[in-house]
Each structure stands twice: as structure tokens, then as C-alpha cells.
Amino acid sequence: MAAGTGVFAEILDGDEVYKYYHDGEWKKAASGKSVAIVNPTTRKTQYRVQACSQEEVNKVMESAKSAQKAWAKTPLWKRAELLHKAAAILKEHKFPIAECLVKEIAKPAKDAVTEVVRSGDLVSYTAEEGVRILGEGKFLVSDSFPGNERTKYCLTSKIPLGVVLAIPPFNYPVNLAVSKIGPALIAGNSLVLKPPTQGAVSCLHMVHCFHLAGFPKGLINCVTGKGSEIGDFLTMHPGVNCISFTGGDTGIAISKKAGMIPLQMELGGKDACIVLEDADLDLVAANIIKGGFSYSGQRCTAIKVVLAMESVADSLVEKVKARVAKLRIGPPEDDCDITPVVTESSANFIEGLVMDAKEKGATFCQEYKREGNLIWPLLLDNVRPDMRIAWEEPFGPVLPVIRINSVEEGIHHCNASNFGLQGCVFTKDINKAMLISDAMETGTVQINSAPARGPDHFPFQGLKDSGIGSQGITNSINMMIKVKTTVINLPSPSYTMG
Numbered sequence: 001m002a003a004g005t006g007v008f009a010e011i012l013d014g015d016e017v018y019k020y021y022h023d024g025e026w027k028k029a030a031s032g033k034s035v036a037i038v039n040p041t042t043r044k045t046q047y048r049v050q051a052c053s054q055e056e057v058n059k060v061m062e063s064a065k066s067a068q069k070a071w072a073k074t075p076l077w078k079r080a081e082l083l084h085k086a087a088a089i090l091k092e093h094k095f096p097i098a099e100c101l102v103k104e105i106a107k108p109a110k111d112a113v114t115e116v117v118r119s120g121d122l123v124s125y126t127a128e129e130g131v132r133i134l135g136e137g138k139f140l141v142s143d144s145f146p147g148n149e150r151t152k153y154c155l156t157s158k159i160p161l162g163v164v165l166a167i168p169p170f171n172y173p174v175n176l177a178v179s180k181i182g183p184a185l186i187a188g189n190s191l192v193l194k195p196p197t198q199g200a201v202s203c204l205h206m207v208h209c210f211h212l213a214g215f216p217k218g219l220i221n222c223v224t225g226k227g228s229e230i231g232d233f234l235t236m237h238p239g240v241n242c243i244s245f246t247g248g249d250t251g252i253a254i255s256k257k258a259g260m261i262p263l264q265m266e267l268g269g270k271d272a273c274i275v276l277e278d279a280d281l282d283l284v285a286a287n288i289i290k291g292g293f294s295y296s297g298q299r300c301t302a303i304k305v306v307l308a309m310e311s312v313a314d315s316l317v318e319k320v321k322a323r324v325a326k327l328r329i330g331p332p333e334d335d336c337d338i339t340p341v342v343t344e345s346s347a348n349f350i351e352g353l354v355m356d357a358k359e360k361g362a363t364f365c366q367e368y369k370r371e372g373n374l375i376w377p378l379l380l381d382n383v384r385p386d387m388r389i390a391w392e393e394p395f396g397p398v399l400p401v402i403r404i405n406s407v408e409e410g411i412h413h414c415n416a417s418n419f420g421l422q423g424c425v426f427t428k429d430i431n432k433a434m435l436i437s438d439a440m441e442t443g444t445v446q447i448n449s450a451p452a453r454g455p456d457h458f459p460f461q462g463l464k465d466s467g468i469g470s471q472g473i474t475n476s477i478n479m480m481i482k483v484k485t486t487v488i489n490l491p492s493p494s495y496t497m498g
Ligand code: G3P
Pocket: 171, 172, 298, 299, 300, 301, 451, 452, 453, 454
């Protein structure tokens, strides 16, 4: 079955524009306006989505607010049951959804299928975790605090926040949407989803799987449109009780403008790979390829700078070069390793970083080559701190190597970054690895493996400009609730068996 056909036919208006989802129905924007989604490979319009107005956003917010009131009274086991159903439907329809990922974000075909399956698993795990942790509260007694008798019993429970605004990024429009939707729903919240333009059609297909699972009307809503028209309006909307955002530095602007509501932000990284003299260089090279070049480097957790000890740098660079030469470059449909980057402006930005490094004397391990949005993988050796690529995120298949003379120099470079998402260290000495991990100012350090967010139940968080709060299934559920307490006051102290 192809995207937009079969069970997905109702999300498409004729054969032209995909509809938005409001109050359990697929709708067209009243203005008749739409937004084009350009295929990164063909550079032609692939899909169109509705350009929703502020008026339409207001209506969506109203529906989300009223649906949440009823959902909060829906038994936890029933919420979990619906999530399990949605997960199964999502996995059943992995191919049409993967087709959208291939066409609108140029994700390699196999990785696109993996993203959908991983998302189904994430939703199921969330349902199970929610049943476990949301069914538990705390019971405290007053006489543990100085000066108190045992006259107060405090009962705590976890209650929903209300309406969660979820904004996923282009690189995982399905997986990083369900990582917000699942926790929000199991905790009793309703959802307004604003997909990225590239990735919107994949998101709409995913939302339809939740629709088919039979969630109540208005509980999940998905608006599409121009960020310039509805972006600030959504993030500053008084009806929003929590924002979960993954993306670039737009998140910093959102954080400054948002009201007094909980924020969960993941805003990118400049993940360093520190390589010590005793590292297994074949293992390092394999991880640099996986960590630096998967999905053409368009991952927040990609290795974005290699900090190699001078004594092993020559040998490491040779090993990485040999593996780069084996990468398959071309269209995502052919499941190539390196595919076109998401937009022409991204390709131009990457090229700017490459040209800056060239002017400043970096060693090019391969010839720089670009056709349209397709950029050939490039390893830049002898990068120095005065080059932009030493600090900025290319979000493309270009990886700098900085040679270091001490571990301290590597840690210093890592910690001088504005980002602090993940990092990795390669060494056979676990004691050194632990010391380096503790010294690195990042949310996670991987020892002897490339940075990665998954498995999806692991905590995932960034320091500094990399984000606010911690994700991962358990942490996201806990972030999307408030604690409510009821205190029973007794007329006289009561001691069990007393
Ligand atoms: O770029 C999004 C970030 O969350 C990366 O995820 O799974 O590729 O490590 P992952």
C-alpha cells in the first residue's frame, strides 16, 4: 500500500493536499492555502499540507482542552490499551509511512522502516511504563520531620498537566513525535502536534494510526502550516500547559517567550569523540562512520568533532578514510548510506563551513563534492579552533578531526562548546574513561561507542544550549505530570499497632 492510499486515503484532499487533524476529523484550512514540501532528492514539490491559520489553532486548542478533561477520567489501563492498539497499527503500516520519510526527508529506505518500528515499540513501552509508574504515589507521615507528631498522613498522586504542545524535528518526525505523544497521553494529557514542514506528511500518517486506534475526538490534534504564521502563536498560546520541542536554536527563542509552563527542549549538540592512545582503532573507526555519517550526519547525537591523540591520529585517519571510501552515496530509495541533506539552505550552510575550513588550511581527506543537496562524505583533518567547523554543527556528512596532545586538551575543547548533549571516549582503561566522563560537561557520555539517544527508555538530556530537562520514556512521563497531595489531619497521633 502506498502513502495516501487505502486507509490513508481520507487524510488526502483529492490527490493534492494533505489535511490537518482536528477534533477527530481530517480537515482543509478555510483559507485554501497550502505549504509545499520539497523532496530533497528531486528538489521538486513532493507533497502539500494545509496552511492553518491562527483562528484554526484557537479551535484546535479549545478541542484539546475539553477532550483532556474526559481523558483524565479515563482509567489508566484503558489509556494503555489504546496506546498498544496504536502501536500495532503503526507497525502494521510501516511501509507507507517509511515511503513518506524517504520522499520528504531523504531517509535511507531501511532506516525509514526502522524508525516506524522503533516508534511502535516506544509507544508500547510507554503504555507499560505508564501503568507501572502512574499507578504509584507516595504515603508520608509527619513524625519524621522534627517537631511533629504522627498526626498528618500525606498522600501524593500524579495528575496530568493539561494540553501538551509537541514539536518534533525533521530528522525523526515520527519517532520524536511519538516520544512526546505517548508519555503525554498515558499521563492523561491531550495533544496539539505541530510537525516540521519536512516530515509533516510522515507525521500525518502516524497521527492517522492513532485515529484508527479509536482515541477520543479532540484528544490528539495536528496542525500544519508556516512557522512564521502560527509558530509563535502556538508556543505562546495561553491554552498550552507544556511544550516538548526537539530541533535547532528556535528552541532557545521558544524558551524565552513561553509562559510559566514546563518545558522539555532538545536543541542539538556538537558531540565530541575523544580517542586515547590505547583505544582499539578499528572499533573507533567503525563508530566514527556510524556516529558521524549515519543519515548523512543529520542527527543531534552525531559525532561532530573527533579529538584524537596525536600519536594515534595518523593511523586513525587512515582507517576512517578507508571506511569512508566504502560508503554508498545516492538516493534514499536505493538505501544509500549518504543521501541528500534535507534542504538546499542546509547544503549551502554545510558548504560554508567546508569553505571556511579550506581557507584556513584544514587537510581534506577526500575531494569536496556536491550535486544539488547531495554532499559527498568528507573528513577534515588538522582542524584548528579558529575554524567554524570546530564549533558549529554542520548537520551534514562533514566531520572535523582535531589532533590533541593531552586528554585535558580534549576535555577543554569539549567543555568550551555551547552545546552539551553527548560525547564519547575510546580507551581500554575504564578508570580513565570514568574520570573523563565525569569531566565532560554533557548530558551523556558513551564509553567505547558512538553517541546515541536509544534505546528509547534511556534518559536523554543535554546541558547548556543542548536543552532543558531529561527525556527517555520514564523521564518524559514524569515531566508531563504534576504532583498533587492530600493531607489527612488526625485529631491525635496515631501509631500503627500502637
Ligand atoms: O537528532 C535527534 C536525536 O535525538 C538523535 O537520536 O536516535 O539518532 O541518537 P538518535
